[in-house]
């Protein structure tokens with residue numbers, strides 16, 4: 001590990017002496033490190049992250065949002081007498097000067113959390129129980145945020161789940177084709193085009209006031225939920241960078257995209273990329289059990305459509321980044337973004353084929 005990251009870790013109010021700092025996690029955007037400290041005979045671990053300032057242009061606002069959200073969820077859970085609250089929400093470790101983040105000499109923004117011990121993550125769901133648990137955790141988070149005091153959170157990435165905007169960005173990338181990759185992706189561009197009208201459904205309902213704006217997670221994939229290592233119960237939702245105003249269905253759609261398919265979004269064997277109805281049933285029942293007190297009829301009615309739209313949107317985003325030369329998502333092979341796009345479009349086809357069965361199940365909830 002570079003000495004620089006060690007030096008940055010020391011800026012934060014960690015307990016004890018830093019023993020090691022190692023790369024950590026599978027995020028596509030930020031850089032994460034696990035910091036291990038020794039304090040007497042005990043070991044304390046922390047998560048140190050460098051916020052990607054090309055993606056998050058106003059990291060101060062990101063940290064303001066996270067501070068408000070973690071303080072609020074902690075207070076509500078404590079009021080409800082929930083046990084082990086320190087493992088159920090992230091806790092920011094301030095710098096030694098008492099600030100929530102550190103601005104490095106190169107303007108990079110760093111922050112630290114307590115590492116939540118005894119947990120693990122899943123890159124994709126393998127059992128209905130896991131999907132149920134993870135979706136319940138996201139539903140619970142949304143419900144806790146209903147009582148978040150005014151003002152609304154900062155919109156840290158404006159129009160984040162504005163699918164029609166993602167289409168316009170794709171169109172621009174197709175026009176410019178700066179890396180001469182268009183020839184390779186004609187089929188994918190055609191597939192995206194053929195679904196353009198449907199893609200605007202949620203934003204259209206939002207603009208017509210049919211879907212309420214809420215405070216939501218906005219990156220509700222299964223790998224952002226921590227599970228207890230012993231019980232496999234979902235205990236904490238992490239990666240709060242994009243928490244901001246949005247649609248409850250943006251989260252539900254992202255869950256459908258990542259929790260009811262046993263293959264991850266990096267899977268290149270597309271025969272493995274298929275929705276599992278039993279995983280979908282686990283996830284939909286888990287989410288509705290936590291969200292039924294606030295879901296409106298219009299939100300319920302569009303649960304299945306949101307899965308299709310968010311999967312389509314993600315495919316469009318990967319395709320756009322491929323055309324632009326892989327400048328947004330971290331990639332580990334030349335066609336990584338294109339492979340991910342194909343994966344998402346295959347999943348969308350499977351979601352469409354199974355739409356009736358999914359709808360029938362949702363009606364029973």
Ligand code: GN1
Pocket residue numbers: 026027028029030055218219221239242265314
């Ligand atoms: C990014 O960094 P990570 O993996 O948490 C992205 C999400 C995408 C996801 C696809 C800020 O999230 O929107 O759904 O990759 N985050 C941002 O895996 O763009």
Ligand code: MG
Pocket residue numbers: 029219239241242
């Ligand atoms: Mg994220």
